[in-house]
Amino acid sequence: xxxxxxxxxxxxxxxxxxxxxxxxxxxxxxxxxxxxxxxxxxxxxxxxxxxxxxxxxxxxxxxxxxxxxxxxxxxxxxxxxxxxxxxxxxxxxxxxx
Numbered sequence: 001x002x003x004x005x006x007x008x009x010x011x012x013x014x015x016x017x018x019x020x021x022x023x024x025x026x027x028x029x030x031x032x033x034x035x036x037x038x039x040x041x042x043x044x045x046x047x048x049x050x051x052x053x054x055x056x057x058x059x060x061x062x063x064x065x066x067x068x069x070x071x072x073x074x075x076x077x078x079x080x081x082x083x084x085x086x087x088x089x090x091x092x093x094x095x096x097x
Contacts, residue, residue: 005031012039014046022059 007023009016012034020030046069048056056062 005029007031008033012036018056018059018061021061025059 006028007030009020009030009032012032016032016034020032023030046065053062056065
């Protein structure tokens with residue numbers, strides 16, 4: 001049996017899955033290929049700017065991501081200060097490279 005898709009997406013990261021969701025909502029079939037055996041929800045950082053949030057809102061997942069994210073409030077020479085909203089602040093002592 002031959003499988004026919006309109007679009008093949010390589011990588012099931014945030015970009016690949018978001019693209020697949022957006023295409024699906026437009027009625028376009030896609031196939032997402034991923035080399036890992038399973039998807040992870042931990043062990044990564046997701047940083048985005050205002051226009052990316054607009055795109056995530058447009059496909060209906062922005063609010064869900066906002067409920068789970070930490071707001072980066074400032075950077076300093078020793079580490080990063082992260083706002084936890086109502087939960088206070090946390091410090092990461094390993095600055096980004």
